[in-house]
Amino acid sequence: MYNLLIGGAAGQGIDTTAAILEMLLKKSGYNVFTSRDFMSRIRGGHNFSLIRFGTEIIKSHSNRLDGIIALNNETVEIHKTELNPKGFILCDAKIDSDDHRTIKIDMEGIAKKIGNPKVAGTVAIGAVLKLFSEKIDSVKDVLKSFVKADYLDVNIEAITEGFDVAENRFPHLKGKFSDHMILSGNNALTLGAIASGLKFYSAYPMSPSTSIMEYLASKGVEMDIVVEQAEDEIAAINMAIGASFAGARAMTGTSGGGFSLMVEGLGLSGMTEIPLVVVDAQRPGPVTGFPTRTEQSDLKFVISASQGEFPRMVIALRHHEDAFYQTIRAFNIAEKYQIPVIILTDQYLADASATIKPFELDDIDIINPAGKKDYDGEYLRYKLTKDGVSPRLIPGKSRNFVTADSDEHDECGWITESADMRIKMMDKRMIKLDKLKLELQEPEFIGPESFDILLLGWGSTYGPIKEAVEILNKGYGKKPNLKFSALVFGDVYPLPQKLLKEKAAKASRIVNVEQNATGQLAGLIREHTGIECTSNILKYDGRQISGEEIADRAMEVSFK
Amino acid sequence: MSKHTFNIQHETAWCPGCGNFSILDCLKTALEELDKDPYEILMVAGIGQAAKTPQYIDSNYFCGLHGRALPAAAAAKIANDTLTVIINTGDGDSYGEGGNHFLHNIRRNVDITHFVHDNQVYGLTKGQSSPTTDEGQVMDVQVDGNIIEPLNPVLTAIAAGAGFVARAFSGNKVHLVSMMKQAIEYKGYALVDIFQPCVSFNKVNTFAYYNQRVYELDDRYNSGNKTAALVKAMEHGDKIPIGVIYKESKKTYHQKNSVLKNGGPLLDRKTKPAEIGKLIKEFI
Numbered sequence: 001m002y003n004l005l006i007g008g009a010a011g012q013g014i015d016t017t018a019a020i021l022e023m024l025l026k027k028s029g030y031n032v033f034t035s036r037d038f039m040s041r042i043r044g045g046h047n048f049s050l051i052r053f054g055t056e057i058i059k060s061h062s063n064r065l066d067g068i069i070a071l072n073n074e075t076v077e078i079h080k081t082e083l084n085p086k087g088f089i090l091c092d093a094k095i096d097s098d099d100h101r102t103i104k105i106d107m108e109g110i111a112k113k114i115g116n117p118k119v120a121g122t123v124a125i126g127a128v129l130k131l132f133s134e135k136i137d138s139v140k141d142v143l144k145s146f147v148k149a150d151y152l153d154v155n156i157e158a159i160t161e162g163f164d165v166a167e168n169r170f171p172h173l174k175g176k177f178s179d180h181m182i183l184s185g186n187n188a189l190t191l192g193a194i195a196s197g198l199k200f201y202s203a204y205p206m207s208p209s210t211s212i213m214e215y216l217a218s219k220g221v222e223m224d225i226v227v228e229q230a231e232d233e234i235a236a237i238n239m240a241i242g243a244s245f246a247g248a249r250a251m252t253g254t255s256g257g258g259f260s261l262m263v264e265g266l267g268l269s270g271m272t273e274i275p276l277v278v279v280d281a282q283r284p285g286p287v288t289g290f291p292t293r294t295e296q297s298d299l300k301f302v303i304s305a306s307q308g309e310f311p312r313m314v315i316a317l318r319h320h321e322d323a324f325y326q327t328i329r330a331f332n333i334a335e336k337y338q339i340p341v342i343i344l345t346d347q348y349l350a351d352a353s354a355t356i357k358p359f360e361l362d363d364i365d366i367i368n369p370a371g372k373k374d375y376d377g378e379y380l381r382y383k384l385t386k387d388g389v390s391p392r393l394i395p396g397k398s399r400n401f402v403t404a405d406s407d408e409h410d411e412c413g414w415i416t417e418s419a420d421m422r423i424k425m426m427d428k429r430m431i432k433l434d435k436l437k438l439e440l441q442e443p444e445f446i447g448p449e450s451f452d453i454l455l456l457g458w459g460s461t462y463g464p465i466k467e468a469v470e471i472l473n474k475g476y477g478k479k480p481n482l483k484f485s486a487l488v489f490g491d492v493y494p495l496p497q498k499l500l501k502e503k504a505a506k507a508s509r510i511v512n513v514e515q516n517a518t519g520q521l522a523g524l525i526r527e528h529t530g531i532e533c534t535s536n537i538l539k540y541d542g543r544q545i546s547g548e549e550i551a552d553r554a555m556e557v558s559f560k
Numbered sequence: 561m562s563k564h565t566f567n568i569q570h571e572t573a574w575c576p577g578c579g580n581f582s583i584l585d586c587l588k589t590a591l592e593e594l595d596k597d598p599y600e601i602l603m604v605a606g607i608g609q610a611a612k613t614p615q616y617i618d619s620n621y622f623c624g625l626h627g628r629a630l631p632a633a634a635a636a637k638i639a640n641d642t643l644t645v646i647i648n649t650g651d652g653d654s655y656g657e658g659g660n661h662f663l664h665n666i667r668r669n670v671d672i673t674h675f676v677h678d679n680q681v682y683g684l685t686k687g688q689s690s691p692t693t694d695e696g697q698v699m700d701v702q703v704d705g706n707i708i709e710p711l712n713p714v715l716t717a718i719a720a721g722a723g724f725v726a727r728a729f730s731g732n733k734v735h736l737v738s739m740m741k742q743a744i745e746y747k748g749y750a751l752v753d754i755f756q757p758c759v760s761f762n763k764v765n766t767f768a769y770y771n772q773r774v775y776e777l778d779d780r781y782n783s784g785n786k787t788a789a790l791v792k793a794m795e796h797g798d799k800i801p802i803g804v805i806y807k808e809s810k811k812t813y814h815q816k817n818s819v820l821k822n823g824g825p826l827l828d829r830k831t832k833p834a835e836i837g838k839l840i841k842e843f844i
């Protein structure tokens with residue numbers, strides 16, 4: 001496995017360079033995982049992408065580097081301590097690096113020579129391909145989807161020039177992933193929404209959720225999806241609810257700050273029993289926090305957001321497969337139970353690319369929005385039923401009136417102040433929480449059946465935790481006899497408890513691994529099961545924890 | 561005579577003498593005269609006394625959040641343009657809590673009709689100033705008199721680019737029905753700001769107050785001249801004009817949106833698995 005860092009200032013094209021390189025490596029057969037670390041600015045600063053590639057499945061990043069591709073001095077200064085002794089620093093001739101591992105190429109000179117100073121980064125791609133003994137014959141096909149036709153030739157020339165001035169250093173490893181997809185978490189989520197029959201998406205731009213709206217907009221005409229940039233997040237959620245009420249499958253997405261504004265709308269979906277899917281792509285808060293960085297600190301917030309009590313479901317995405325399949329499941333559950341379903345992702349997963357099997361569409365069942373049929377006798381939109389789910393019709397599609405009221409209402413949807421009806425309606429809505437428990441998916445168990453330490457996590461720390469379990473069980477440190485396993489939750493609310501109780505009973509220590517300061521999952525588990533975590537590994541610096549970091553810290557807390 | 565009636569037997573929560581009664585009557589008459597099918601009407605409201613109107617008329621309805629009627633209404637129309645979408649809600653709801661949505665739904669220009677029951681007071685919370693309360697008026701909270709200048713919704717709407725802006729008075733029912741019918745038939749966002757006395761909490765802007773001041777615009781007034789309309793909208797003292805203050809034909813959201821302008825109602829369009837397969841291939 002190899003691990004490369006491409007770094008430079010905002011505006012130097014780090015993102016595009018990484019995107020082209022990851023696709024070329026994937027096409028060559030590698031499994032590629034790219035994470036993105038960037039600052040909240042348009043020009044300058046220090047941004048980087050980590051491209052990890054190999055012949056096995058890769059689910060997380062690593063900070064131990066085999067190569068640095070530096071587009072500015074700062075990249076060398078900040079990252080050279082992370083570089084493997086046999087690694088390389090590939091940079092422009094102008095960059096000031098006296099490190100013996102440096103390979104200098106006159107990228108700017110080459111770019112100028114071929115007529116476009118902006119392709120200096122593309123020269124680096126050519127050089128990297130040569131270093132890793134790749135071929136460049138398929139470069140044109142890949143470049144076509146990243147650069148405009150007018151710039152295709154100059155970019156191909158840049159790659160060829162870079163390729164010619166470098167030398168083979170690392171052997172090509174034969175992987176079997178060329179027929180896989182490579183895509184970001186947000187793109188996988190968006191594809192899931194499209195596959196669910198999404199017809200309306202309203203949102204207000206906010207990192208790291210914006211790429212959902214952008215990808216949908218680019219496919220709007222092709223897929224018959226209206227994407228509306230709302231005036232604020234309050235409008236965004238109320239529009240999504242209005243569209244869903246009227247029969248178009250709808251979703252809204254935001255980050256924690258926008259979700260804060262959506263909170264009353266969430267309650268509206270719960271009260272009026274209008275299906276709704278809301279994406280919260282988390283970033284560090286409170287308020288503006290770290291706009292472009294990652295955290296898992298909205299769990300308790302989204303579980304209890306909005307006044308009063310109503311049923312909801314919260315699904316945390318663990319990886320790119322989840323992003324697609326769980327989004328489809330979110331739509332189905334929202335429709336089946338007529339409730340809001342919240343999808344929790346975060347900047348790490350939203351922006352990271354992974355190599356995965358093409359999504360299977362054959363096995364997918366989509367529960368379509370309410371039927372059009374007429375009802376015999378009186379139609380009651382909020383009919384009291386055993387499972388709490390009433391017949392949902394679409395206004396204008398039958399000879400029945402469809403109603404919604406944010407006030408407490410009777411079976412017709414009329415305002416009521418009756419104590420008796422209040423209890424009946426509350427019970428009808430809340431019973432859905434019990435029914436939801438039958439839908440729950442247990443957390444994924446990772447590691448040996450017989451273990452000493454149980455790690456607990458949720459969402460995007462899945463990849464790092466999985467890697468940590470492998471590192472720890474390979475005989476890490478001084479006590480190799482200790483065995484580690486892990487449970488990583490996708491469904492977080494209602495909380496699945498069966499496997500947790502079973503595994504917790506076998507553990508000598510339970511350690512929660514979370515990307516927040518208070519251990520929110522541990523708190524939730526304690527509230528619902530009484531199970532206490534022995535110690536925790538928490539990180540809230542805005543940077544995703546790596547497998548190595550979890551392994552190091554797991555060893556520390558395991559012997560306290 | 562219409563095929564349909566919109567009557568419903570339901571006790572209202574309004575005070576005797578409330579302007580809402582005549583607004584409700586006029587709305588039913590307007591819908592009947594336009595020969596609308598109740599099952600194709602979607603009444604939308606926020607929260608407040610005016611916002612209870614949908615409960616008292618035989619139709620589909622969506623009574624959502626305070627101030628948020630417009631976004632929900634616009635999206636429902638985007639989802640299904642065969643619905644006639646009508647918003648009935650108050651001045652506090654439309655211009656206060658929902659002020660941002662008021663501005664931006666004018667810009668959005670979805671084909672929806674917005675009837676604002678403007679009684680210049682907060683009724684449901686029992687007597688605080690609203691965005692249209694006159695300066696100096698003593699209220700429950702504004703104990704020294706309201707020191708904030710009132711918003712002129714008609715002027716604001718024209719300035720923001722609305723294509724149909726009218727003013728009416730609940731005490732002139734024939735005129736109000738006419739305004740409502742024109743607004744419903746207008747293609748695009750249409751606003752009718754309807755003066756309405758609040759008998760319980762506004763002792764200044766009474767039936768007599770409005771009745772003495774309002775006058776109907778006649779044929780000599782050209783509602784297609786924006787500059788003249790802005791001047792007319794500012795006429796707000798001893799004499800207040802009622803009628804269509806400004807009207808212009810504009811392209812609607814549906815006519816401009818590249819997804820909506822071709823093909824049928826959005827909710828009837830099916831996502832094809834083959835198309836999704838194509839999107840998946842783009843990542844391989």
